[in-house]
Every structure is written in structure tokens, then in C-alpha cells.
Amino acid sequence: xxxxxxxxxxxxxxxxxxxxxxxxxxxxxxxxxxxxxxxxxxxxxxxxxxxxxxxxxxxxxxxxxxxxxxxxxxxxxxxxxxxxxxxxxxxxxxxx
Amino acid sequence: xxxxxxxxxxxxxxxxxxxxxxxxxxxxxxxxxxxxxxxxxxxxxxxxxxxxxxxxxxxxxxxxxxxxxxxxxxxxxxxxxxxxxxxxxxxxxxxxxxxxxxxxxxxxxxxxxxxxxxxxxxxxxxxxxxxxxxxxxxxxxxxxxxxxxxxxxxxxxxxxxxxxxxxxxxxxxxxxxxxxxxxxxxxxxxxxxxxxxxxxxxxxxxxxxxxxxxxxxxxxxxxxxxxxxxxxxxxxxxxxxxxxxxxxxxxxxxxx
Numbered sequence: 001x002x003x004x005x006x007x008x009x010x011x012x013x014x015x016x017x018x019x020x021x022x023x024x025x026x027x028x029x030x031x032x033x034x035x036x037x038x039x040x041x042x043x044x045x046x047x048x049x050x051x052x053x054x055x056x057x058x059x060x061x062x063x064x065x066x067x068x069x070x071x072x073x074x075x076x077x078x079x080x081x082x083x084x085x086x087x088x089x090x091x092x093x094x095x096x
Numbered sequence: 097x098x099x100x101x102x103x104x105x106x107x108x109x110x111x112x113x114x115x116x117x118x119x120x121x122x123x124x125x126x127x128x129x130x131x132x133x134x135x136x137x138x139x140x141x142x143x144x145x146x147x148x149x150x151x152x153x154x155x156x157x158x159x160x161x162x163x164x165x166x167x168x169x170x171x172x173x174x175x176x177x178x179x180x181x182x183x184x185x186x187x188x189x190x191x192x193x194x195x196x197x198x199x200x201x202x203x204x205x206x207x208x209x210x211x212x213x214x215x216x217x218x219x220x221x222x223x224x225x226x227x228x229x230x231x232x233x234x235x236x237x238x239x240x241x242x243x244x245x246x247x248x249x250x251x252x253x254x255x256x257x258x259x260x261x262x263x264x265x266x267x268x269x270x271x272x273x274x275x276x277x278x279x280x281x282x283x284x285x286x287x288x289x290x291x292x293x294x295x296x297x298x299x300x301x302x303x304x305x306x307x308x309x310x311x312x313x314x315x316x317x318x319x320x321x322x323x324x325x326x327x328x329x330x331x332x333x334x335x336x337x338x339x340x341x342x343x344x345x346x347x348x349x350x351x352x
Contacts, residue, residue, distance in 0.1 A: 014141040031145065032169025035138050036176040043180065051136065057147065061140030 001037050002076050005047060005066050013063045014038060038066060046072035121159075124166050127329075130251070130259035130336040131173035138173075142166065177260040184254065188264020191250040195269060198242035239320065240327040243269060247331025258339070262332040266325035273320040 004020035005012040018034040041047045052063040068076070128142075129135040142165060150158035177184050243266070250261035 014137060015145055018141075030168045030172075031138065031141050031165045032172040035132065035141070035169070036172055039133070039176070040180065051134070054136075055140070057144055058136075058140035059143040061136040061143065063140060064134060064137040 001034075001041060002046060002068065002072055005038075005041075005072075006068050006076055010065065010067045012066045017066070038064075041072070042066070045069060046075060121162075123333075124163075124170075126333055126336055126340075127170060127259065128166060128173070129340060130332060131170065131177070131257055133177075133256040135340075138169070173257075174260055174263055177257045178264065181257070181260075184257065184260045185264050187250050187254055187261035189268070191246040191261055191265035192268040194249065195242050195246045195265060198245065199239050201238070236319070240323055243324045243327040244331035244334075247328035247333075248335050249331075251332035251335035258336050259329065259332045262328045266328040269324040269328065270321045273324055 001017060001021055004017045004024070007020065008016055014031065014034050017038065018029050018031060021034070022029045038047065038049075042049055046069055047066045048069050049064045049066045052065060054060045054062050125139060128138060132138045142162060145165075146158045146162045149161045246265050247262040250265060251258035254261050
């Protein structure tokens with residue numbers, strides 16, 4: 001979820017994040033699950049958000065656009081480092 | 097939904113694909129609005145995605161998609177705020193205490209039409225059936241009205257996710273309604289005996305907490321266990337609808 005927000009930093013909103021995560025996981029994430037997860041990440045201080053002006057495509061409703069905080073960037077960087085360390089020592093299987 | 101579909105959604109006629117069309121959809125929209133901190137975010141996402149599905153797969157598929165997503169969101173949203181915002185649970189608990197206080201009026205206030213009669217063994221005075229019906233109906237309606245008031249009150253106090261505290265109150269009401277017959281009791285109460293052991297008077301009680309439950313649980317379960325939560329949620333929904341209408345009027349008004 002954080003990675004999806006990072007890819008569209010500043011312009012990431014629920015629907016866009018949901019599509020990214022759904023494509024990544026290979027199954028559809030529900031709109032409600034996306035909403036609650038983004039809300040929780042914001043409460044934890046990993047994301048910050050702002051609302052846009054009302055948009056006609058949303059029936060006159062605004063969007064809430066998310067951006068990673070410094071803490072969010074740190075979590076992502078730490079996760080990336082952990083994954084690299086985990087896979088770095090593994091041998092190559094199959095055609096490289 | 098692909099980016100193409102999203103683009104198609106932007107081009108689609110908003111009036112035909114964005115908003116809820118039927119009364120049930122409007123009701124579900126109201127429920128969703130009452131469960132979130134920012135209804136624009138969730139309802140806007142649902143509307144935008146629905147327009148995309150409508151553009152690619154047709155309005156019927158879009159409606160089906162919207163219903164699926166909205167129904168799946170309701171329990172998740174309610175649970176999310178209960179777990180992550182303890183103040184909501186506390187407010188719900190306070191609402192339940194308020195409801196207990198309100199319902200106790202039915203059994204203590206002299207103006208309330210509960211039936212209390214005394215009789216002796218030789219001349220039992222049984223209440224008329226019409227009295228039983230009046231007492232039962234009055235106590236039941238008062239319980240439901242108190243539940244609706246609690247739903248509205250907690251929704252007013254919760255500044256966002258207004259329906260969530262009412263869910264706690266409603267759950268506790270449903271729970272206690274399975275344990276106690278608080279809405280009709282019809283049977284002999286306690287008897288007073290004289291020092292020589294003979295029965296002097298016995299009381300007959302209707303409409304109060306008592307162990308002499310004549311109305312079977314089978315009657316009580318489908319009525320109060322269902323109707324109390326429904327009344328609580330309806331009270332909360334009335335507040336949510338009013339707040340939304342007020343906000344819509346504020347947005348529609350031209351800036352001074």
C-alpha cells in the first residue's frame with residue numbers, strides 16, 4: 001500500500017492505490033479495505049493527505065490525495081533494504 | 097479497473113452512472129456516510145469506479161459492482177472505527193446506560209400505562225386483555241423510542257463516523273433483551289403471608305422486570321432483538337441525513 005502511494009506521491013488517491021495493489025496481488029482489493037488501510041496508515045503517521053476541490057467525475061465529491069511522510073519513506077527504505085538482504089545471499093535459480 | 101476504464105468513466109455521463117438511483121441505494125449511501133470520517137473519499141471512489149464499470153460493462157454490471165463493494169464495506173468500516181477509536185466504544189456504552197435510564201421511566205413513572213394490581217386469594221382481580229395490550233404496546237414503543245433517541249444522541253456527539261457508537265449501544269440492547277423480559281410480564285408476583293402462615297395478599301405485575309415471564313423468549317427475540325438495533329440505527333441515520341442536508345445547503349449557498 002505504501003509502495004503504491006509512493007509511486008504516485010502527492011496524487012495517489014484511494015481508487016488509484018486500490019488498482020495498483022489489486023494488480024500487484026492478483027486479486028481485487030475492496031474499496032472499503034483500501035479506505036480503512038489508508039486511514040490507518042495516516043493515523044500511524046506514515047501518510048499525510050489533502051482534499052482536492054469537488055470533481056464532476058466523482059459526482060461533485062472531492063478526492064483525498066495521499067503523500068508519504070518522512071516516516072513513511074523510512075519504513076519503505078527499511079523494507080527494501082530488508083528484502084535486498086534476504087534475497088542477496090540466495091543463489092540464482094533458472095535462467096537469469 | 098484499468099486506466100482506460102477510468103478515462104472512460106470520466107467521459108461518461110455523470111448523471112446516469114454516478115449517483116445512487118434507488119431508495120435502497122440512497123439508504124446504503126447514507127449508512128456508508130455515517131460510518132466514515134470523510135464520506136467524499138469513500139463515496140467519491142465508489143462513484144468514480146462505478147462510472148468506469150458502467151462505461152466498460154454496462155449500467156447493470158456497474159450497479160452490481162457498487163452494491164457488492166458497498167455491502168462489503170459496511171462491516172469493515174464499523175469494525176475499523178470501533179477497534180481504532182476507543183472513544184467510539186465508550187460513547188456507545190454511555191448511550192446504552194442512557195437507554196437503560198430512559199426505559200426505567202416506563203416502570204417507575206406514575207403516568208406510564210403499566211398495570212399494577214393487587215388481589216387476594218378469594219377475590220383475584222385479573223387485568224383485562226385490553227390493559228395487557230396497552231401496557232405491552234406502550235412499554236415496547238417506549239423502549240424503541242428510547243433506542244432511537246440514543247442512536248440520534250450518540251450520532252450527534254460523534255463528530256465523524258456518527259453511526260459507530262450507536263452500533264455498540266444497539267449490540268448491548270440486543271444482548272440484554274435476550275436476558276430480561278423488560279417489556280411484558282404477566283403473572284403472579286410475590287404473595288405476603290401472615291404470621292400464622294396464611295396468604296394475605298398477592299401482587300400481579302405487568303410490564304416490569306420480573307422472573308414471572310409469561311411472554312416466551314420466542315416472541316421476544318424476533319421483536320426486541322431486531323427492532324432495538326434497527327431503531328437505534330434509524331435514530332443515527334436521521335442525524336446523518338440532517339447533517340448531510342445541512343452541509344449540502346451550505347455548499348449550494350452562494351458565497352457572500
